[in-house]
Amino acid sequence: MPIVLEKASYTYAPGTPYEAAALCDIDLQIADGEFIGIMGHTGSGKSTLLQLIAGLITPSRGKVMIDGCDINARNYNRDVLRKKLSMIFQYPEYQLFETTVEKELAFSLKHSGLPGKEVKERVRRALEAVGFSYTRVRSLSPLGLSGGEKRKVAIACALVTEPKILLLDEPVAGLDPRGRKEFLEIITRRNKAGTTIIMVSHDADVLGNYAQRILVLNQGKLLLDGPAKRVFTDIEKLEALKLGVCRPRKLARRLKECGIPFPQDIAGYDEFIAAVVEVSKKGGMSHEPDTGRHVYSR
Amino acid sequence: MSRIPAGMYIPGKSFLHRLDPLAKLIGLIILLAAVIAASSPGGYLLLILFIGVLLALSGLPFKLAIAPLRRTYLFFAVIFLMNALFFADVDPLWTWWIFSLSRTGLIQGANVVLRLAIIIVAGHILISTTSPMEITAAFRRLLKPLQYINIPVDIVALIVSVAIHFIPVLAEEVEMIRKAQTVRGARFDSARLRDRAASLLPLVIPVFVNAFKRADELALAMEARGYRGEGRRVSGPEIAFQARDFGAVLIMAAICAVQILVL
Amino acid sequence: MNAIEGRDISHSYAVDGSWALSLCGVNITVAPGEMVAILGHNGSGKTTLAKHFNALLELQKGELTVAGLEASDPSAVWKLRRKCGMVFQNPDNQFVSSVVAEDIAFGLENYGTPPEDIPRRVEEALRLVGMAGAEKRSTYMLSGGQKQRIALAGVLAVDADIIIFDEATVMLDPAGRQEVMETIRRLHAQEHKTIILISHYMEDVLDADRVYIMAGGEILAAGPPREMLTDLSLLAAAGLAPPFAVQVYYDLLAAGVELARCPLTEEELVEEICRLF
Numbered sequence A: 001m002p003i004v005l006e007k008a009s010y011t012y013a014p015g016t017p018y019e020a021a022a023l024c025d026i027d028l029q030i031a032d033g034e035f036i037g038i039m040g041h042t043g044s045g046k047s048t049l050l051q052l053i054a055g056l057i058t059p060s061r062g063k064v065m066i067d068g069c070d071i072n073a074r075n076y077n078r079d080v081l082r083k084k085l086s087m088i089f090q091y092p093e094y095q096l097f098e099t100t101v102e103k104e105l106a107f108s109l110k111h112s113g114l115p116g117k118e119v120k121e122r123v124r125r126a127l128e129a130v131g132f133s134y135t136r137v138r139s140l141s142p143l144g145l146s147g148g149e150k151r152k153v154a155i156a157c158a159l160v161t162e163p164k165i166l167l168l169d170e171p172v173a174g175l176d177p178r179g180r181k182e183f184l185e186i187i188t189r190r191n192k193a194g195t196t197i198i199m200v201s202h203d204a205d206v207l208g209n210y211a212q213r214i215l216v217l218n219q220g221k222l223l224l225d226g227p228a229k230r231v232f233t234d235i236e237k238l239e240a241l242k243l244g245v246c247r248p249r250k251l252a253r254r255l256k257e258c259g260i261p262f263p264q265d266i267a268g269y270d271e272f273i274a275a276v277v278e279v280s281k282k283g284g285m286s287h288e289p290d291t292g293r294h295v296y297s298r
Numbered sequence B: 001m002s003r004i005p006a007g008m009y010i011p012g013k014s015f016l017h018r019l020d021p022l023a024k025l026i027g028l029i030i031l032l033a034a035v036i037a038a039s040s041p042g043g044y045l046l047l048i049l050f051i052g053v054l055l056a057l058s059g060l061p062f063k064l065a066i067a068p069l070r071r072t073y074l075f076f077a078v079i080f081l082m083n084a085l086f087f088a089d090v091d092p093l094w095t096w097w098i099f100s101l102s103r104t105g106l107i108q109g110a111n112v113v114l115r116l117a118i119i120i121v122a123g124h125i126l127i128s129t130t131s132p133m134e135i136t137a138a139f140r141r142l143l144k145p146l147q148y149i150n151i152p153v154d155i156v157a158l159i160v161s162v163a164i165h166f167i168p169v170l171a172e173e174v175e176m177i178r179k180a181q182t183v184r185g186a187r188f189d190s191a192r193l194r195d196r197a198a199s200l201l202p203l204v205i206p207v208f209v210n211a212f213k214r215a216d217e218l219a220l221a222m223e224a225r226g227y228r229g230e231g232r233r234v235s236g237p238e239i240a241f242q243a244r245d246f247g248a249v250l251i252m253a254a255i256c257a258v259q260i261l262v263l
Numbered sequence C: 001m002n003a004i005e006g007r008d009i010s011h012s013y014a015v016d017g018s019w020a021l022s023l024c025g026v027n028i029t030v031a032p033g034e035m036v037a038i039l040g041h042n043g044s045g046k047t048t049l050a051k052h053f054n055a056l057l058e059l060q061k062g063e064l065t066v067a068g069l070e071a072s073d074p075s076a077v078w079k080l081r082r083k084c085g086m087v088f089q090n091p092d093n094q095f096v097s098s099v100v101a102e103d104i105a106f107g108l109e110n111y112g113t114p115p116e117d118i119p120r121r122v123e124e125a126l127r128l129v130g131m132a133g134a135e136k137r138s139t140y141m142l143s144g145g146q147k148q149r150i151a152l153a154g155v156l157a158v159d160a161d162i163i164i165f166d167e168a169t170v171m172l173d174p175a176g177r178q179e180v181m182e183t184i185r186r187l188h189a190q191e192h193k194t195i196i197l198i199s200h201y202m203e204d205v206l207d208a209d210r211v212y213i214m215a216g217g218e219i220l221a222a223g224p225p226r227e228m229l230t231d232l233s234l235l236a237a238a239g240l241a242p243p244f245a246v247q248v249y250y251d252l253l254a255a256g257v258e259l260a261r262c263p264l265t266e267e268e269l270v271e272e273i274c275r276l277f
Helices: A046-053 A078-084 A101-107 A116-129 A147-159 A177-192 A204-210 A228-233 A235-240 A247-257 A269-282 B021-037 B041-058 B067-086 B103-129 B132-149 B153-183 B193-224 B241-262 C046-053 C074-083 C100-110 C118-128 C144-157 C174-190 C232-237 C244-254 C266-275
Strands: A003-012 A020-030 A035-039 A061-066 A085-088 A165-169 A196-200 A213-218 A221-227 B094-096 B099-101 C004-015 C018-030 C035-040 C061-066 C084-087 C162-166 C194-199 C210-215 C218-223
Touching (some): A020 A221, A035 A046, A035 A204, A046 A061, A046 A165, A085 B153, A101 A116, A101 A147, A116 A147, A116 A177, A177 A196, A177 A204, A204 A269, A221 A228, B021 B132, B067 B099, B067 B103, B153 B193, C018 C046, C046 C194, C100 C118, C100 C144, C144 C162, C174 C194, C210 C232, C244 C266
Parallel strands (some): A035 A196, A085 A165, C084 C162, C162 C194
Antiparallel strands (some): A003 A061, B094 B099, C004 C061
């Protein structure tokens, strides 16, 4: 299994008055090519989990294994991890620093040991993946670009290593709907090409539309782990945890309350539309709704 | 993500915690003077003993109190070498190219480093035992008498207040950027000095650029809230140059604080 | 008297040695107590326009009266900023103090409020934003939604009548956005403040009194949300995505299912779907 966490735990600031258990006994297995969404309110340990997988922090207990190797073992070569795994943080445009876009992307390949020509080629591919023309942007200063362009450059920086695993921490924060859609399309393309995607997001709609499997964290513990449809079906549980529920699911429940035999295992937008079309074709209601509306069947 | 204010204020009930913040602040300033005046081994020993007493009175674990020193030893090494190797002395021990190692230079280097270390530790103990609120209040009280000799006390108090607010904000951002660059391959913990030095730019540049952006935004917000500097209305196409200027200064101050405490 | 009356406002800025137009002949009228939304893609000029209302940008061309004061009159600017306050996008970059009460007092001090009145006004402002008793809290430890509410309290403390929210919910999580929007709606309904919302979140502006759609520095259209936000071609021209319910309406239409009317809110969407049966 590519990513395996065994009883992984992490404690913040141990030995100080600020000590807090951020993650507790996480057991997790993630296969190649999965698209995983992670939900949980602030402080539930979502970012900590990502950082554990990325090798940025060492678990206080337990193991983090990637491709069969314990990444925190003494003899593990971190360079290997850096080649396989990329991470995009919130507001990734804040990390830009180089004088040209090309150099900025090349920084991520500095220790890759690749020859100059290959580096150039990867830079070109990464820029094109985010919708830029290599020749037009390569010598521009990243810090002089617009906000949206900066973010695209930052995303390209993560893609340039052609990682097997891509971790995303609230990647669409601050983007307008169009920017959000563009970004998610890039990610979906990567996923279809075989990259494992693990995405933390507050936006239940985004997760419902794109993630196949959803992990729900609460107070450092892995509460739910399953296919998106199944996790969102349990709407009462999510609401009890004060977590967002994707709109298609909420609407499905509302429609059921109105007496329409609407399927409840809906997570994505397209599924929702299809379900409405399907149900409207069948027509009719199963029983008189509480609202007292007239019932008639086609 | 947990909001831990960069390991600074640690609540407690020790003698130092309960001591009047203004007393602590004045004490620190007097200590600063004493440190600058120290020059003999005896003098330093006395000061180090004093720091030891402070430590005991603060209830802080030893490791925590000297934590900033562990992060700044590179900085110290540079300063020590700069003094040791460049001090123009009549009778150098050894010369090569532009370097000239001299006894006086070595002593000078040691002097500077020791002084800095003492002040950093003392400052750290102070900040760990005094909450930000208390620090700001203490500064205000300290500076109050200065207004009688026409020093713009309010502006200084404002600068301190803003800086204190931004220190944890910037510290968190520094941490985020460090992590982001680490994933991209930067080697902050490498044994090779060259790698660590090369990793500084990807850390320092974004921090500075973002800090200036914050200063700009803050200056705008202050203007919007009726801030006029010293009552002089600066007209111009955009925000008042004065407010932005001042914003930049305080951000720089906060960054310096963060670099020393966090890096 | 209108809260905001702007005519033929234009603004240009220098870039690469020449001038670029960020606003072109904008006309806008906001009545007292109205909740107005200004929508547009990034770069449409909505923030540039908003910064004219509290005179953060000098009026280059056109006429603008805010709260009865002339925006082009330098001597009126300071008074104007008291009447027309702004909550900015980044919650952290608005604070001048690490203590809530001190931060709220900043505006009061700038406007010469007697020191003995300040605690009372801070308390009142906190109550208005639903954070009574938060005086001694650390600004750093607050959640995003709470930070924006404190920023809002700072504006309310100096008795602003007009409050501009410049993408104030963009950096918040859904809970924070909801917190802030609820507070805004309450202020609008109970305190009758004039509210200007700059946003690209459709769901936040559905109950505005009027919506202005901007693109390329111009106002493309203005009107009630129901008209503006159900017009797909208008939204497309402005580079905006329609509200969820509107999107569903049109996607259903394309799939051969026609709802009786185009819903604006999710509740209306549920009603319309139910009506099919």
